[in-house]
Amino acid sequence: MSISEQLFERAKRVIPGGVNSPVRAFQAVGGNPRFIAHAEKEMITDVDGNTYIDYIGSWGPMILGHNHPAIKAAAMAAAEKGLSFGASCPAEVEMAELICEMVPSIELIRMVNSGTEAVMSALRVARGYTGKSKVIKFEGCYHGHSDGMLVKAGSGVMTSGVPDSAGVPEGCARDTLTAVYNDMESVRTLFSECPGEIAAVIIEPVAANMGVVAPKEGFLEELRQVCTEQGALLIFDEVITGFRLGFDGAQGYYGIEPDMTTFGKIIGAGMPVGAYGGRRDIMEMVAPVGNVYQAGTLSGNPVAMAAGLAQLHILKDHPEIYRNMNEMGEYFRNELRGIVSRSGAPCQVNGVGSLSCLFFTAEPVTDYRSAKTADVKAFGEYFRYLLSHGIYVAPSQFEAVFMSSVHTREDVDKTLSVIEDYWRK
Numbered sequence: 001m002s003i004s005e006q007l008f009e010r011a012k013r014v015i016p017g018g019v020n021s022p023v024r025a026f027q028a029v030g031g032n033p034r035f036i037a038h039a040e041k042e043m044i045t046d047v048d049g050n051t052y053i054d055y056i057g058s059w060g061p062m063i064l065g066h067n068h069p070a071i072k073a074a075a076m077a078a079a080e081k082g083l084s085f086g087a088s089c090p091a092e093v094e095m096a097e098l099i100c101e102m103v104p105s106i107e108l109i110r111m112v113n114s115g116t117e118a119v120m121s122a123l124r125v126a127r128g129y130t131g132k133s134k135v136i137k138f139e140g141c142y143h144g145h146s147d148g149m150l151v152k153a154g155s156g157v158m159t160s161g162v163p164d165s166a167g168v169p170e171g172c173a174r175d176t177l178t179a180v181y182n183d184m185e186s187v188r189t190l191f192s193e194c195p196g197e198i199a200a201v202i203i204e205p206v207a208a209n210m211g212v213v214a215p216k217e218g219f220l221e222e223l224r225q226v227c228t229e230q231g232a233l234l235i236f237d238e239v240i241t242g243f244r245l246g247f248d249g250a251q252g253y254y255g256i257e258p259d260m261t262t263f264g265k266i267i268g269a270g271m272p273v274g275a276y277g278g279r280r281d282i283m284e285m286v287a288p289v290g291n292v293y294q295a296g297t298l299s300g301n302p303v304a305m306a307a308g309l310a311q312l313h314i315l316k317d318h319p320e321i322y323r324n325m326n327e328m329g330e331y332f333r334n335e336l337r338g339i340v341s342r343s344g345a346p347c348q349v350n351g352v353g354s355l356s357c358l359f360f361t362a363e364p365v366t367d368y369r370s371a372k373t374a375d376v377k378a379f380g381e382y383f384r385y386l387l388s389h390g391i392y393v394a395p396s397q398f399e400a401v402f403m404s405s406v407h408t409r410e411d412v413d414k415t416l417s418v419i420e421d422y423w424r425k
């Protein structure tokens with residue numbers, strides 16, 4: 001038995017399913033999860049000494065590669081001074097200033113500890129601000145695991161075999177309305193069915209938790225317009241796209257100004273960090289200024305802030321990183337399209353910038369329904385082949401391939417040749 005297998009056996013005795021987040025269990029693809037010993041740049045090494053080219057990057061945070069020397073140094077220097085104070089520290093101020101400077105729609109921002117918390121808190125603020133209770137989300141978008149958001153959610157929920165989660169009170173789900181991604185008609189219908197009741201529309205501006213689905217031309221613009229007309233707040237969940245599509249996220253990439261934005265993943269550089277922010281008049285609802293309560297013992301943690309700040313400074317000072325990374329994503333998708341068409345496999349290559357996805361379906365994927373036509377068994381076989389040839393992509397059809405700034409042309413070409421061999425074998 002490999003060391004990973006031994007660890008998984010032990011883990012299953014004391015952790016539900018042996019994992020602390022469901023997708024890690026490999027249930028959607030079969031095979032045994034790898035336990036990771038260490039990682040460096042774009043490479044990740046398991047406890048048995050196998051090394052892989054990593055296309056997960058901790059689900060996005062490691063945009064500059066694993067174990068980045070400047071980020072590590074910043075975190076270690078902060079750790080030297082104490083791990084947590086439960087009081088304000090200078091790094092929190094710097095972090096807020098930097099984000100407000102990089103993302104024009106954000107005037108005030110509050111730090112939390114995960115993307116889930118950021119979304120949960122943003123929705124509370126949106127409800128407090130508008131005095132309305134319903135929210136619209138899109139099928140297949142994932143916004144973390146808070147009660148109200150586990151309705152037609154993407155990511156691990158799509159392959160868990162449980163359509164929606166047990167334990168979510170009916171009352172919570174009732175206030176969550178679901179629309180169809182890329183379909184404005186479905187949004188307008190909900191607004192007309194519930195006039196004056198909708199506090200907010202929350203969306204992943206590029207959906208990256210049902211595989212990767214880009215917004216159609218004009219979709220986000222129209223959504224912005226309808227929200228304004230209807231007096232509902234537009235919340236961009238940029239937990240994946242924030243600081244990835246550019247340093248001003250998808251909102252900069254597409255030129256849309258949301259009312260509120262949620263962040264996670266990249267802003268923590270691998271530490272547990274989330275944040276939510278937006279227009280001043282909205283964010284002034286948050287305690288202690290306003291009467292929407294939200295707090296956190298470890299929020300704005302000095303070590304987490306130091307790591308995140310180091311990463312954001314590098315991204316801000318080196319805009320060419322985005323150009324190169326997005327070009328590498330483009331190159332990967334173009335070559336992959338060539339391989340797919342030569343092999344005759346019924347697959348779709350989706351993606352935006354450094355986010356890509358190979359869907360095992362003959363149908364173009366533009367929303368949740370079309371994403372669900374994917375052959376997850378075929379994906380599982382493909383995943384296991386790649387893993388056994390040193391390529392580590394997400395263990396689910398419905399996740400993104402994350403390119404980092406340190407993936408080289410050589411890495412990508414090696415990956416493409418393994419994929420080509422997969423269909424030739």
Ligand SMILES: *Cc1c(COP(=O)(O)O)cnc(C)c1O
Pocket residue numbers: 113114115116117119142143144145204209237238239240264265274
């Ligand atoms: C990952 C993710 C979340 C949840 O973040 P956690 O830190 O896992 O709680 C929320 N929204 C989106 C778009 C995500 O990708």
